[in-house]
Amino acid sequence: MSDHNVRSFSVHQGSVLDGEFTLRIKPERFPETSDQAFSGKSKSDRKFNIRIKQHDILLFDALAEQEGVSRSVLINRLLHDFLRDELMSVQEDDARALLAITADEQANYDDLAQPWVLDAIGWECRHLLGNVLKFNSQYEQQPSDHPGAPENQFNSEAFIGLRDKLKGIKK
């Protein structure tokens, strides 16, 4: 057992239990569903250096001051809107879902920040996502049992191409 999972300390309360105490914690006994705090997957704090025109900085600062937020909050708001619009511009449902799930897999979300709807119907959402990724539809489809049927018979060409490109990026 590693040292940081064991503590020893003295207790003097004037009772028969007084003396040297030893306290151990056993992470291996935690249920498998516990969070990743012990696996060392810490919350990311990634920084990006971005080029911004100086006159845009002036407008960012003026708007941020008026709204009582920091420049950084305003930049992040615009970045989020931009990336969401980029994602939503993908026409094929399965390709759009693949992009979203790939980004989500790379993120380390804080459970406190996720929408309540995911707490309430997370399983249904995952089921729906599975259907979109597999069948390019919200509903399950009956796969063709024809021996010549392609592996991704329901997926769009965009999905198949994107999946291959994403494999290349992850390598």
Next chain:
Amino acid sequence: MSRGILSKMIEEIGESQAEIRAEDYTMVNVRPGEKVASMLDLVSGLSGKTPSAVIAEELSSRLAAYATSSATHARAILNAAEEALKQSQMLQPGCALDILQKADVIEFENGFEKQIKGKLFPSEEGSQSGDHE
């Protein structure tokens, strides 16, 4: 002789490099949070551009659109434009304020333009100043 692919590409590289030198940029450090950072990394990887390049192309027009999303932003736009003109006497090409000017959301006259106007249309200038009094 038609222009080759390489010569066109090199010309474009030269143009973009000149643009970078000509325009004043500031490097800003942002921590966009998990959701934005992961998607930005993904778009960057797919497009083959750096995250900064992905953002730089889009940010000014997004900022201009955001600035006009509420009439309550008018004062902030004026404040920023005033500061920009005090600093440079003109707006940076392609910046959000420049986009707003091209969209006729803001307009300005510099001192030289006012002098010319005053010489060409002295009576109009006089009556305008009279109106203000």
